[in-house]
Amino acid sequence: MTSLPLFPDGAPRLDPQPISLDVLREKYLKGQEAGADDLYRRVARALASVEAPELRERYEALFLDNLRGGAIGAGRIMSAAGTDIQATLINCFVQPVGDCIQGQDDEGFPGIYEALREAAETMRRGGGVGYDFSRIRPRGARVRGTASLASGPCSYINVFDQSCSTVESAGSRRGAQMGVLRIDHPDVREFITAKRTPGRWNNFNVSVGVSDAFMQAVVDDQDWQLVHRAMPGEAMIAAGARQREDGLWVYQTIKARELWDTVMRSAYDFAEPGILFLDNINRDNNLRYCERIDATNPCGEQPLPSYGCCDLGPIVLTRFVRHPFDKGGGARFDFEAFERAVALQVRALDNVLDVTWWPLPQQRDEAQAKRRIGVGFTGLGNTLTLLGLRYDREEGRHMAARIAETMRDAAYRASVALAQEKGSFPSFDADGYLAEGTFASRLPADLQALIRQHGIRNSHLLSIAPTGTVSLAFADNA
Template structure:
């Protein structure tokens, strides 16, 4: 049995569904619980160190895993095994502007998916459906996404991990409306999340009630030309001009009814990028927490925040967060994730080349909602957000300091340059002055260091269903649907970790204190406020779903997207339960 090692309640038994997820996804032959997995993973991560230091780091990594610094799912699943799986959760695959390049992208993505990685794509280069007929394209973007979706689903039928993909299209692509409405057809794009790459220019056009052009470099067919298509001075063809607000309403109405598409605020992503002088980012990994260039990867590892809460709920003394222990754990996590890059099997040589040149990693966190509850702080309060800022800032500074130390020991990432790394307005340019001086003097091992993923499966398996990522608790007791390999679903009763802990320590769960606040108890604006609070301290992005009650009016819902852009978020996704999308979680 896997024991939850949370201080001071090591005796709290793990609930059955968490044990089931651990067994099905992570335990290997001969392993009986979490500690066996931790020993396997720590030994593997230490194996890339100098031989004389391997035992030392194996012990350090083992302690850090036990303390709550775990790897993302691929690491915990495959590290230290003979599996040909990658240890990297997600990748971005470039899609070119010829039939040959698209089919190459599909085949390369298939190899990545077969080895356990999820894949994100920008399909904006693909010719619109009303482009002039040439040998260049047989299908439009939606048609090619159908093809990628079918190929991914076929891999699952052959026994591979169920694939996760992200499809992105720019807001100025002529097929953007068909893309946004595609999931109205039941069963379409089941392996894809979809997002629209929204530019600042489009948002300003909406606010100023201006027109918006749908454009592409491909020449339109004669029918579109006869309807008034023209070629701009920059060479792009204008297929259609319409009020920006009309397109905005189509986007937000689809999200209101389908919970998709999400949006990527692509200009802010690029502006904040530490390597914006070297690369252009057009899409993200499937859950949106990691904007990536072509062939980029996300090498992730969250820290379980409830493990750092002392005297939870103030029942045996003042509830406090152990920042010293957290800081030390973050620093060691940087080394562990850096080692993953040298240990993993790479599905494609281009992915290895990209990773070795920049050494991106993503130290993250999970269980924020539970940790705040255990600290007697409401998630939707000023005090709760202030604590979240302090945690995020501590994580940022500890990670960047550790990466500088690694650069002194092992060398900076090969593409590091002080002339470009501190480009005005990017994330690195806002680091504390002492850190900037250290980076200028010694370089830094990893171009990017921070990413907050959903961490759903690892939170279930290794944290006894702690709240995911930066999410608040969904509910204290609820039903969770689980998909089997054959596509069937089973329903399980699960309980929130903080709620279980409060009960086990003698708290009265019939009259919960006011700081027990769930996702459905707070306004959607409060969800956005937490993202706005933490994003300035995260160099990649944050994956978070803003839960919206079913009775939320469209007018209120539409305003959330504007609030997200004004809050300088890098992406935004919503979930509003309804008959079309159904639900994975259901409150009992």
């Protein structure tokens, strides 16, 4: 076997698994690159290129060491950074869809086919897309301009699904989409059960946006109104549709538990739809003072506003285990080294926002205003195994929580330091950011004080994303 460098504690590195090499070659190596280290050099050079000239060489070396140490980028970064491909380094986006065919609707959201064009351009450049289709008027609603009746959001999701099948993403990446519909939309039952039809929406994950009010209605066994601001057609009005005092039209009233049971049966039988607790998401949001979130990226781990993006970088936790299985000493997790890796990962991902190709100007503007990033990790289960801790015991849960808390605090502290050097994100407002209930309001008191004093570079810092091929290619399938 090939002799590989030792880990910091002297433990030998094993040769990579064949599948890891296959994925590395198929998806990530470019040009004359012969292995992962060539790729790391390309990525480090690209991410350091936006540093001040006198700092570039230093940060290129630091980023390279961090990549070798397990602080990798998400798939788009590892594939496209430092190449001449006009592809985004951002894995996923959320894009709005309005209630009109073209142009913008009366709330300023892009029409359905304008949104489709934006999505096609985003996927062509390598990004996945999530959408909230709830603004689209339901089946049977009146369309004044053509004296016709609407076909509803599910019919247009068919169009988006076919477009995703047709558009080839940059770097041979399969297109990915998330479709969301609110639990009070009149077409929600068709949405919930759509995937019972074989082959329908194969290029979509789907989730229902659920409110606190709906969950309380389920608990209390109450009725639930399916509503929209669009006026129903005459037949629906004749059948009992009516307008509420708030201006919304009630298309139908059903039992909340009946609707919840429909969701649960579909989730059990087909593993979809997912559930998004939108009120919780928006209460927890550090930027609830300047944005609303109604959808997530395709895998669901990143709630985002319109044109928001996933700038992701997982850290391979197994690289920070010293003396695994108690070989050569007591097994331990190197928290100090992990903190350093997290801090440098924040800077690298912040630089991605300035290096990347943006499919749409709206995505660029949204990112520059808020500078969202997502430091995460992979290999937690294997890390606990190497430490001799069971995943289903209190000791394992305590270690997992300590790792996550360390990552959280290290990331936020690094972003505060970066704000002192490069400035806070433009939309930062200390009172709103630290308001009671936000994620930031639960940070340690001293860290909150630093944020209030110096600001913070990135509105959001953390995202535990799925790491399929990057775990195979760069983490030995951890």
